[in-house]
Amino acid sequence: MGISFVKGHGTENDFVLLPDPDGQLDLTPERVRALSDRHGGIGADGVLRVVRASQVPDAPEGVTPDVWFMDYRNADGSISEMCGNGVRVFARYLVDSGLAEPGELVVGTRAGDRPVVVHGDGSVTVQMGPATLRGRSSATVGGTAYSGVAVDVGNPHLACIVLGGPDELAGLDLAVPPGHDPVLFPHGVNVEFLAVLDSGDSGDTLRMRVHERGVGETRSCGTGTVAAVTAALHARGDDAGAMTVEVLGGRVSVTVGDGQSTLTGPAVFVAHGEVAPALWG
């Protein structure tokens, strides 16, 4: 019997999902890299193993043992605590495959339990937990330093406002990882660059690009959008509010405040199949 997979994305941040109801899959970093490879593999920004929390030895204390756990891996094989777009895709997979009832459910992650609502139109709202400011820092792109704030969304972020607006944002070369302070971010960091667009009828809108730890530039980062909104609110003296975030792969809605943040956006499936034995081997 082969190893089945599902391919999906949230605003084009794409994932290979590996259902592992019995906790049998040995998901090594080499296998994650092979699956994620866009030329020799299926291609993805990350891999999501679908497993019960009780079968994950490094699941943090406090995660409910019988919930489905999103065992998230970056494309380079590294582990991250949290993935906002991934949780949306993961939750919709649980509902579509009959592993969870539609509506409200809880997804376990290395950042803790995340309550989720899967809406009738297939979009998903995730309670992302607190977005915590950790001080100022800067990121360097092409010799230019961009000032930003460190934000902990379960995983580490540095969100930098680009003062030159959308044009300067579009011109940033994110093919090379932005320079960052290794003392403040000893385990690496996801770096967001954001331009504040004019307020529209539905509130403030940010445009964001992101360089993800363990991946490179991606077309979206859910935890990154929460960090970006937190940084934009902080820059104008607020600690709560709601914004739309435009990313390369679409749009999401974010709220921040009262020690909680939420992320709402699409979850889409594009393929399913079996991993070829040679790729897994």
Ligand SMILES: N[C@@H](CCC[C@H](N)C(=O)O)C(=O)O
């Ligand atoms: N794309 C994700 C974040 C994935 C993890 C990140 N690269 C890290 O290493 O922390 C999201 O949607 O939040």
